[in-house]
Amino acid sequence: MKRKVVNQKRTNQHWTDRELQRLLALSEGGIKHAEIAKTMGRSETAVKIKLSKLINDMSKPKKTVVTVSQEAVDKWDKLMTCLDKENAADKSKNLLDRAINRMRMHKWMYRLAWFAAITGAVLVALLVERLMQ
Secondary structure (H helix, E strand, C coil), rough: CCCCCCCCCCCCCCCHHHHHHHHHHHCCCCCHHHHHHHHCCHHHHHHHHHHHHHHHHHCCCCCCCCCCCCCHHHHHHHHHHHHCCCCCCHHHHHHHEEEEEHHHHHHHHHHHHHHHHHEEEEEEEEHHHHCCC
């Protein structure tokens, strides 16, 4: 059994998701508000208001929820307490100096390892040469 389609205006009726999609599609297609209202069975004012609300809602940035680990929070708190103190410049300089010294130490250890490897290779080559004679 088919329902009768009535051409009454839908006053005080909530907009369904399907109607909202159709409204946006028709407005993007360049159809005038009066024609959209006529095809959807709504008043022209209702169409204008709903379109402006939809466009306004779409232009607002969405709120996002960010989760942060407890370790990150602890590090942030440690950094903030370091920066809040009176001698923050001295502490940050000290931290920077320590980081640079660590890099220098690693560079020194890297060079020492290469020196040891090359020295070992030369000694092995000399040993092999002596054994061959």
